Every structure is written in C-alpha cells, then in structure tokens.
Amino acid sequence: MGKWWPLFLSLLGVAQVGHAQQQPAQDQAALAKDCSNKVYQDSLVARYLDRGAHRVSYLSPQWAQYCDSLIAACPTIAYAYQQKAMPLIKCGDYAKAFPLIDQAVALDVNRWLAYRGFLKCIFTKDYAGALTDFRRVAQLKPQGREMDHTYAFFMGLCNLEMGKYKDAEADFAEDMRLQLGADGRGEIHFNTLLYAGVLALKKKQYPQAQTHLERCLKAYSQHPEANYYLALAYQAQGKPALARQHLAASQRALIGGYRLNEDNIYYANYPGQITEFEVIQAQKKLAD
Structure with a gap:
C-alpha cells in the first residue's frame, strides 16, 4: 500500500491539472452564454463602470480601459460604447466618438437614438442628421424626452437653425402642447419660450x-x-x-x-x- 500511495497522488495531481486547463474554456463558454442575461450584464456594468470608470476622471486613460474591459467581457452592452464615447465628445473628438455612438444605437435604438440626435443638434451642428434621428425616435417613443426636453424641442432648434421657420414654429407648438399635457396644467420650459421668442x-x-x-x-x-x-x-x-x-x-x-x-x-x-x-x-x- 505504501508503494502505491505516491503513484496515486501523482495521478490525482495530473487529473487536477487537466481539469484546471479545461476550466478557462468552460468559463469562456459560460460567459458567452451569460452575456445575454440582464442580471449578468448589470453585474459587469457595476464592476467596470460603477466601481471602475466612474471612480476616476473621464480624462484619465483608465476610463477608456475600464470601458474596453467591459466591451471585451460583453460586447453587446450599448452603455459601454456610449460611456467610452462620452469623454471624446466632451473633448471635441467627434471623429472617434460617433462610431462608438453609432454602435450604441445599433445595439439599443430605443435608448440611444435620441441621444445621438441631441449630439448632432448641439455638438456637431448636423441639423439634417439630427432631424432624421428625432423623427425616427418620435415614431418609436412619441412621449419620449432627451436632456429634459421633448423631441419636438430639438426638431424646432434644427429647423430654426436651418431657416425653416414654418416647420420650427410647428415644432415649438408641439413641444409646448406636450409639456402642457392633456389637462393643460403643465409648465413650459423657459428655453422653449426663449427659442419661440427668437423664432418670432x-x-x-x-x-x-x-x-x-x-x-x-x-x-x-x-x-x-x-x-x-x-x-x-x-x-x-x-x-x-x-x-x-x-x-x-x-x-x-x-x-x-x-x-x-x-x-x-x-x-x-x-x-x-x-x-x-x-x-x-x-x-x-x-x-x-
């Protein structure tokens, strides 16, 4: 029995090493499967963004590294691409930012299409492109908002800047209607009134x-x-x-x-x- 005991231990060790070598491949398969799970996605966001990127300055290289790690772990999380683009937008590097925003829109059109329209309207002054995005998202979510404003508000800005005053007037009227609500008791945002005044x-x-x-x-x-x-x-x-x-x-x-x-x-x-x-x-x- 004493002679066989060392041999038994060595065989057990080989088996454990073989199992350990197989584990990464199994883990990868499990992760790929879990990436479609909302709970798992939320755990990744918490790990790489909430407890990662959001604890450093968006100007730090670590911000992009955390976003890249999240994308590597699960490439179908639209929020990861938007968060990676955000510092680029704030620094004016639109050429690098917009492909990331486009990817976010492709993955989650309901959440990020209006945001892209907002960026086009306010940041890049692509008013025609912004109008296209807002018209599309208005069909998907007629009561939707972006940056505390109705989609009609941004459409009005675009048409105002493009010199399409009749369209802008209709947009601001629709913006006011939506803000007032069905009972007419809502408050109209002061910047809606500003731009309606500028238009007039x-x-x-x-x-x-x-x-x-x-x-x-x-x-x-x-x-x-x-x-x-x-x-x-x-x-x-x-x-x-x-x-x-x-x-x-x-x-x-x-x-x-x-x-x-x-x-x-x-x-x-x-x-x-x-x-x-x-x-x-x-x-x-x-x-x-």
Missing part, C-alpha cells in the same frame, strides 16, 4: 417675440439670452429705454455667471447662445 424675432413678429421672451423671464429672470433678445425686440419697436434696460440686465447676468441653464453648455454652444461681446455691441448700436 427672426420672422419680425416683434410683439409675439416680446410675449414669449417676457414669459421666459417670468420663469427665469436672470436669463441672459432672454434679456438680450427681448432688448432687440424692444429696439425694433422703437423702445430704446426698455432695450437698454434689458441689455444691462443681460450683461449683469452674464457677469454673475448665469447661462442658458442646460447641462452641456460647458462643452458646446447652444443655438443663439450669447457672450458679453454681443451685449456690448448691441449697447454701442443703441448709443449711436
């Missing part, structure tokens, strides 16, 4: 522009753009004193740090967004 100003409908912009200022009195464009509406109606008053208010707001109050204004300019330069130029024109 471009159409030289000055009293209507004044109405929209005054309503905007009731909701957000320090709004720099609303004060600025209201000043232009007053100036066009031959009311220089009121124009000067609102230009001064716009300048004070800008100096005080007030802005459009949209989350992404630090990374991209919204349509019609102003700086103190525009205010000073308008003041000089009034003084002439």
Whole structure:
C-alpha cells in the first residue's frame, strides 16, 4: 500500500491539472452564454463602470480601459460604447466618438437614438442628421424626452437653425402642447419660450417675440439670452429705454455667471447662445 500511495497522488495531481486547463474554456463558454442575461450584464456594468470608470476622471486613460474591459467581457452592452464615447465628445473628438455612438444605437435604438440626435443638434451642428434621428425616435417613443426636453424641442432648434421657420414654429407648438399635457396644467420650459421668442424675432413678429421672451423671464429672470433678445425686440419697436434696460440686465447676468441653464453648455454652444461681446455691441448700436 505504501508503494502505491505516491503513484496515486501523482495521478490525482495530473487529473487536477487537466481539469484546471479545461476550466478557462468552460468559463469562456459560460460567459458567452451569460452575456445575454440582464442580471449578468448589470453585474459587469457595476464592476467596470460603477466601481471602475466612474471612480476616476473621464480624462484619465483608465476610463477608456475600464470601458474596453467591459466591451471585451460583453460586447453587446450599448452603455459601454456610449460611456467610452462620452469623454471624446466632451473633448471635441467627434471623429472617434460617433462610431462608438453609432454602435450604441445599433445595439439599443430605443435608448440611444435620441441621444445621438441631441449630439448632432448641439455638438456637431448636423441639423439634417439630427432631424432624421428625432423623427425616427418620435415614431418609436412619441412621449419620449432627451436632456429634459421633448423631441419636438430639438426638431424646432434644427429647423430654426436651418431657416425653416414654418416647420420650427410647428415644432415649438408641439413641444409646448406636450409639456402642457392633456389637462393643460403643465409648465413650459423657459428655453422653449426663449427659442419661440427668437423664432418670432427672426420672422419680425416683434410683439409675439416680446410675449414669449417676457414669459421666459417670468420663469427665469436672470436669463441672459432672454434679456438680450427681448432688448432687440424692444429696439425694433422703437423702445430704446426698455432695450437698454434689458441689455444691462443681460450683461449683469452674464457677469454673475448665469447661462442658458442646460447641462452641456460647458462643452458646446447652444443655438443663439450669447457672450458679453454681443451685449456690448448691441449697447454701442443703441448709443449711436
């Protein structure tokens, strides 16, 4: 018995090594199967994003490394591609960012199509492309929102910037209708009123522009753009004193740090967004 015991142990060791060598292949097969499981996907997101990328700066190389690890573990998680693209978007590297966003849309169109339309509208100024995305997602989710706004809001911005004023007017009217709700008691976002006012100003409908912009200022009195464009509406109606008053208010707001109050204004300019330069130029024109 003593002679056979070492041989038995050596054979057992060989069997265990063989089992260990087979284990990675089995694990890989299990992981591939589990990748379609939502619970498993959530566990990967928690591991690589919640407890990984989101604990470092998005400017750190580690952010992309965590995203790459998540994609390697499960290449069908759309959120991984969007998160990898996010720092690139904020840094203006759209050429690298948009293929990742396109992949996110391909994997989860309901979640990321409107987001891509938003990026096209605000970041890259691809208004025609943004319109295409928002029209498509509006059919999928008629009551949907992106960045706290209806899809009609962004469609209105696109048409406004493209000079399609009749379409923009219809879009902003639909945006207001959706915000008011079926009972008509909802609140209209102050930036909807801002852009409706800008649109009326471009159409030289000055009293209507004044109405929209005054309503905007009731909701957000320090709004720099609303004060600025209201000043232009007053100036066009031959009311220089009121124009000067609102230009001064716009300048004070800008100096005080007030802005459009949209989350992404630090990374991209919204349509019609102003700086103190525009205010000073308008003041000089009034003084002439």
